[in-house]
Each structure stands twice: as C-alpha cells, then as structure tokens.
Amino acid sequence: MTNKSNLNNLTKSEEDYLKALFQLLAEDHTVKVGNNQLAEYLKVSPASTNNMIKKLKAKHYVVSEKYGKLELTAEGQSIAVRLIRKHRLWETFLYNYLNFSWDEVHDVAEQLEHIKSYKLIDELDRFMDFPEKDPHGELIPNAKGEYKVIPKITLSSLEEGDVCRLIAVNDGSVNFLRFVSEIGLALSSKIKILEIREFDKSIRIQFDGTIETVTKKFADNVFVKKVI
Amino acid sequence: MTNKSNLNNLTKSEEDYLKALFQLLAEDHTVKVGNNQLAEYLKVSPASTNNMIKKLKAKHYVVSEKYGKLELTAEGQSIAVRLIRKHRLWETFLYNYLNFSWDEVHDVAEQLEHIKSYKLIDELDRFMDFPEKDPHGELIPNAKGEYKVIPKITLSSLEEGDVCRLIAVNDGSVNFLRFVSEIGLALSSKIKILEIREFDKSIRIQFDGTIETVTKKFADNVFVKKVI
DNA sequence: TTGATTTGTTAGTCATAACTAACTTTTTTA
DNA sequence: TAAAAAAGTTAGTTATGACTAACAAATCAA
Ligand SMILES: [Mn+2]
Ligand SMILES: [Mn+2]
Ligand SMILES: [Mn+2]
Ligand SMILES: [Mn+2]
Numbered sequence: 001m002t003n004k005s006n007l008n009n010l011t012k013s014e015e016d017y018l019k020a021l022f023q024l025l026a027e028d029h030t031v032k033v034g035n036n037q038l039a040e041y042l043k044v045s046p047a048s049t050n051n052m053i054k055k056l057k058a059k060h061y062v063v064s065e066k067y068g069k070l071e072l073t074a075e076g077q078s079i080a081v082r083l084i085r086k087h088r089l090w091e092t093f094l095y096n097y098l099n100f101s102w103d104e105v106h107d108v109a110e111q112l113e114h115i116k117s118y119k120l121i122d123e124l125d126r127f128m129d130f131p132e133k134d135p136h137g138e139l140i141p142n143a144k145g146e147y148k149v150i151p152k153i154t155l156s157s158l159e160e161g162d163v164c165r166l167i168a169v170n171d172g173s174v175n176f177l178r179f180v181s182e183i184g185l186a187l188s189s190k191i192k193i194l195e196i197r198e199f200d201k202s203i204r205i206q207f208d209g210t211i212e213t214v215t216k217k218f219a220d221n222v223f224v225k226k227v228i
Numbered sequence: 229m230t231n232k233s234n235l236n237n238l239t240k241s242e243e244d245y246l247k248a249l250f251q252l253l254a255e256d257h258t259v260k261v262g263n264n265q266l267a268e269y270l271k272v273s274p275a276s277t278n279n280m281i282k283k284l285k286a287k288h289y290v291v292s293e294k295y296g297k298l299e300l301t302a303e304g305q306s307i308a309v310r311l312i313r314k315h316r317l318w319e320t321f322l323y324n325y326l327n328f329s330w331d332e333v334h335d336v337a338e339q340l341e342h343i344k345s346y347k348l349i350d351e352l353d354r355f356m357d358f359p360e361k362d363p364h365g366e367l368i369p370n371a372k373g374e375y376k377v378i379p380k381i382t383l384s385s386l387e388e389g390d391v392c393r394l395i396a397v398n399d400g401s402v403n404f405l406r407f408v409s410e411i412g413l414a415l416s417s418k419i420k421i422l423e424i425r426e427f428d429k430s431i432r433i434q435f436d437g438t439i440e441t442v443t444k445k446f447a448d449n450v451f452v453k454k455v456i
Numbered sequence: 457t458t459g460a461t462t463t464g465t466t467a468g469t470c471a472t473a474a475c476t477a478a479c480t481t482t483t484t485t486a
Numbered sequence: 487t488a489a490a491a492a493a494g495t496t497a498g499t500t501a502t503g504a505c506t507a508a509c510a511a512a513t514c515a516a
Contacts, residue, residue, distance in 0.1 A: 457516100458516095460515085461512100462511100462512080462513070463510100465511090466507100466508085467507090467508080468505100468506090468507090468508105469505075469506080469507105470503105470505075470506105471504080472501100473502095475498100475500070476497105477499105478497080480493100480495070482492080482493070483490100484489105485489090485491085
C-alpha cells in the first residue's frame with residue numbers, strides 16, 4: 001500500500017519541479033522532456049535541475065537514465081495533479097469570491113498551492129460547489145485525481161477563414177492577460193481568422209464586430225476549439 | 229517614508245520570530261523577554277535564536293544590547309500585528325466557511341499567515357464582513373494595524389466563589405481544545421469556581437448545570453472575564 | 457562577596473537549494 | 487564521419503536556518 005498520510009513531506013521546490021515536469025509532459029505528449037528544458041521552464045540553471053532530479057529519482061517520483069529523458073512515476077504524476085487541482089481551485093476562489101481579476105490570481109495561487117491540508121482543499125471545493133473550470137478556462141482535477149484535458153489547439157495553428165471559440169488562455173503572464181481583456185476578448189468569444197500575414201505570421205481576427213491584428217506570440221497563448 | 233511595497237521580503241522564519249517576540253511581549257507587558265525565552269517559545273536552540281536576532285537587528289526590526297533584553301521597533305511590531313491579523317482571519321474563514329473545528333484551524337492558519345498579498349487578506353476580511361473575533365475569542369487587528377487586547381485573566385487566577393465568563397482560549401494545543409469542547413465548555417459559558425484544592429491546585433467548576441474538576445494547567449489556558 | 461546557576465554568545469557542522477565554471481556525453485551538421 | 491553544437495553532469499561556492507559544544511557574561515544565593 002502506498003503512503004497516503006495527510007501531510008506529504010515534499011518541499012515547495014520539490015513540488016514545483018514535479019508540477020513543471022508534469023506540465024511539460026502534458027503539453028506535448030509526444031515530445032520527450034530533458035533536463036535543460038525543465039531548467040529553462042523553471043528559470044533555474046541546468047545544474048540545479050540536475051541536482052533536484054537526482055533527489056526526485058531517489059524518492060521514486062521521477063525515472064530517467066543518465067543523459068536520458070525525464071519521466072514521472074504514477075506517484076509523481078499524482079502529486080503534480082494534486083498541485084494543479086489546488087492551484088486552479090484557489091484561482092477560482094480568488095476570482096469568484098475575492099474580487100481578483102484573472103490576471104491577478106495566478107501569482108497568489110502559486111503560493112497557496114503549497115499549503116498542506118487535504119481538508120482545506122476539499123472543503124474549498126465543496127464551498128464553491130465543485131467548480132469545473134478555473135478563471136482561464138482550464139479544467140480542475142477532482143478529488144480522485146482525475147485529470148482531464150480539453151482538446152484544445154492554439155489560435156496560431158488555424159488557417160485563414162477558420163472560425164473558433166476561445167476556450168482557455170495561458171495564465172502565466174499578467175501583461176498578456178490584461179491585453180486579452182483590453183481588446184475585448186473573453187472566454188467563449190467566437191473568433192474568425194480573416195488573414196494570416198506571411199511576413200511575420202501576424203493574424204487579423206474578427207470577434208464581436210471588432211477587428212484586431214495580433215502577433216503569433218499572442219496567438220500561441222490563446223487556446224481555441226474550432227467551430228463549423 | 230517607510231518602505232510599504234506590496235511584497236515585503238521577509239522569510240517565513242523571520243516572520244515567525246517577529247510574531248513570537250511580539251506575543252511574548254504582549255502577553256506580559258511588564259516582564260522583559262530574553263534570547264533563551266524566545267528560543268524556548270519557538271522550540272529552537274538558543275544559538276538559532278541568537279543568530280536570527282542578529283539578522284532582525286540588522287534589518288531594524290529588533291533592538292537590543294549585547295546580553296540585553298529584546299525589543300521590537302515600530303516596524304517590527306507592525307509586521308507582527310499584520311501576521312496576527314492574517315492568522316486570525318484565516319482561522320475565522322476555516323471555521324465559519326470550511327467546516328473546520330476550532331481545534332483544526334490553528335495549524336493550517338500557521339501556514340496561510342505567510343502568504344504574501346495585501347489584497348488577499350483585505351478581500352478575505354471584506355468577504356467575511358469584517359469579523360471582530362477569531363474562533364478562540366481573540367480580537368482580529370483591523371487593516372490599519374490597530375491591535376486591541378481584551379482585558380482577560382486566566383481561570384486559574386480566580387478564587388473560590390468567583391463567577392466568570394469564558395471569553396477566549398489558548399489555541400496552541402489540539403488536545404486541549406478538544407477537551408474544552410468535550411466537557412461542554414464554549415465561548416461565553418458562565419463558570420462558577422466551587423473549590424480550589426490546595427494539594428494540586430485543581431479546580432472544581434460549575435457551568436450549565438455541569439460540575440467538572442480541571443487541573444491548574446487546564447485553567448491556565450482558559451481566559452475569562454469576572455462577572456458580578 | 458564569591459561561587460553556582462542561568463542566560464547569552466561564538467564557532468563549527470549539516471541540509472536544502474540556489475549559483476558558476478568546467479567537463480563529458482550525445483546529437484547535429486557539414 | 488569528424489568537428490561543432492547542444493545537452494547533461496560534476497565540482498565547488500554561497501545563503502538560509504537549523505543544530506551541538508564550548509565559552510563568556512550576568513544574576514542569584516549562600
Ligand atoms: Mn495559474
Ligand atoms: Mn508553486
Ligand atoms: Mn491560532
Ligand atoms: Mn507561522
């Protein structure tokens with residue numbers, strides 16, 4: 001029987017590395033994730049990552065061969081999913097009950113996700129009546145640790161003439177989220193691709209009667225579902 | 229002008245030392261607090277405390293002479309009061325909204341009090357409609373940092389025949405709090421001192437028709453206001 | 457008032473988690 | 487396929503915050 005005591009003994013750092021690795025692996029299930037890629041994602045040196053990975057391997061959360069790619073064990077995945085659940089529930093709480101805007105929630109949730117108490121998070125979930133999505137459109141894993149991913153593609157991957165609906169956004173950058181709101185885009189907005197400029201891949205889009213030109217970098221952070 | 233940026237840069241440890249020192253000083257305003265007393269309170273070695281006090285003096289949160297007693301600067305006090313405010317607001321939230329019992333809230337609040345966000349705590353305060361007291365009867369400092377103390381005395385300091393009302397309890401021990409509830413005591417209970425046994429200072433009390441004998445140690449952790 | 461006890465300080469060690477610099481292995485490309 | 491580039495590893499350093507052991511100062515008590 002695996003150890004499921006109320007308080008696991010992971011440090012904030014260990015948790016952050018596991019979550020980051022999970023997200024890199026989940027992002028693109030085909031491509032393998034290496035040490036330096038994880039380092040870059042976490043904005044630490046490759047040496048730091050190498051060190052932490054050693055520790056996580058010793059604790060059986062990560063598996064990898066020397067010079068090989070990184071994988072999470074079932075236990076490692078379970079910890080990561082629990083962190084994502086906590087993160088998204090807190091974001092939802094801040095957004096729905098404490099007047100936080102969607103660009104403000106991520107940084108505080110990044111701290112709150114490390115609070116250790118199963119009761120806290122399950123009661124918070126109940127208090128909010130088991131929300132399905134966080135303020136950025138991402139699905140919240142349930143208490144059983146079921147992690148579903150909505151089939152989503154980036155706005156930048158569409159072609160001229162395509163019509164889609166905004167279903168989620170990357171919540172990492174405050175400036176990006178503010179800009180999304182500023183131009184009038186929101187979750188569920190219906191977007192039409194008018195034109196893709198070959199020169200710099202910038203995209204002319206139409207939504208709610210508005211016409212805007214956005215960069216490829218912007219479109220990479222917008223997740224949509226194709227309609228029609 | 230003093231530095232009041234949104235995120236102060238104190239570590240969890242620095243915060244805990246400042247809060248502990250404040251509480252020792254507030255507890256008994258006449259008696260001076262020394263290095264080893266603070267160490268014992270925090271359950272760390274005197275050497276650790278000595279080291280941290282050096283750091284807090286360098287940052288101008290603590291003042292003391294070599295081999296002398298410890299004092300907090302105005303800034304040190306302000307940080308401590310903010311922590312107490314956060315701690316008690318979180319306890320109130322857990323108790324009133326998330327079905328935590330009064331013996332469960334303290335440990336989780338001990339973690340939550342270190343989350344850095346002024347907006348978070350002021351919005352939480354507003355969400356709960358500015359509660360005055362935490363689940364253990366302690367007053368919650370307001371956003372201006374005003375720290376009031378209810379005039380309170382321990383149950384153990386009363387004499388035979390005295391009648392009092394339970395206004396607060398020490399929230400440090402889960403077992404103690406459970407026991408308080410178990411015997412049927414709660415905030416506002418009216419208690420009469422029937423007898424104090426000389427031998428071991430145990431106290432026979434009456435409340436709500438119940439008669440119980442409690443130890444001096446128990447009575448030291450119960451705060452009351454004399455009535456009549 | 458002087459010796460014992462308490463209180464406070466210093467020095468040195470350990471664990472965690474970051475860093476840089478140097479090195480090795482693997483992969484890519486010419 | 488051999489040199490170059492990229493990816494990964496190791497060694498050594500730093501900062502924080504614990505610890506113990508040894509020592510010094512202050513206070514208490516006979
Ligand atoms: Mn987020
Ligand atoms: Mn985090
Ligand atoms: Mn408490
Ligand atoms: Mn604390």
